[in-house]
Amino acid sequence: MREPPELPADTELVARLRAREDDAFALVLDAWSGGMARVARSIVSTHASADEVVQDAWLAVIQGVATFEGRSSLKTWVYRILVNTAKRRAMREGRQISWSPVAGEDDTPTVDPTRFGGPGDRFPGHWLAFPAPWPSPEQDMLAGEVHERVGAALAELPDRQRVVITLRDVEGYSSDEVCAILEISAANQRVLLHRARAFVRGKLEEYFVASGSDIGTEVSQ
């Protein structure tokens, strides 16, 4: 990965963009377009439409920067435009994306309940067998394969969960930034993130258990 260049502070950046300094525009274009494309891919159906979404979002930024009020950071504002552009595009592609959790989404277990003791067991609600240990990142010779599994797991997620986990864990935005970009509550954001992470963890567990029986030592209570 190329390290993103150090960007000037927002006030300077916005002033230079409004003064139509194209080197300032090139800076943000190069710094943010990659992340914007990855987020757009988590919302629309093809890489080609994601690329168009990124370009359309930049056109909207060019037109709108004169009216940017600075109530959020410039980057959050740009990403909000990106997400709204992508949502409109997804709708045109026949997909409906709304951010509120669907009924039952926040109270169904994220770990298979049969992995815990039932009422008749000696330790109700406790692991029947501990999760098998995973290979440590250093001993993992299959990093490429692991990333493929992660990509496949992300593709399987419900849209809203995929967008939230992409922003939080792939792109590294804070909870506050994700809430500002998606205009959702912190609680809502955490429900979506939690379900998404638990799902991806489960897929990695399946993969590690299937591929490395030598490391899968089960510990029983």
Place this chain on the structure above:
Amino acid sequence: MTDLNCDELVELVTDYLDGALDDEAGRRVADHLAGCDGCTGYVDQMRQTIATLGSSRPDVELTDEARNALLATFREPPGRSTRRT
């Protein structure tokens, strides 16, 4: 105040890692983790999952064509829009 069960703890991991639990709930999680290898392993795997997600960013860039077109649009005087479709 009752002790947490493992099946309750696994639903609090994201709030816990985000520091979003109140003091008492945070203490209950920490107390449980101190005595439970299963949940400690689970939380470690969640951290590992997050780290793996953070290192799995495909390198994506604008094409030169798109980049040049956007820069050209940016340089135009305002009001003379030639928005591509």
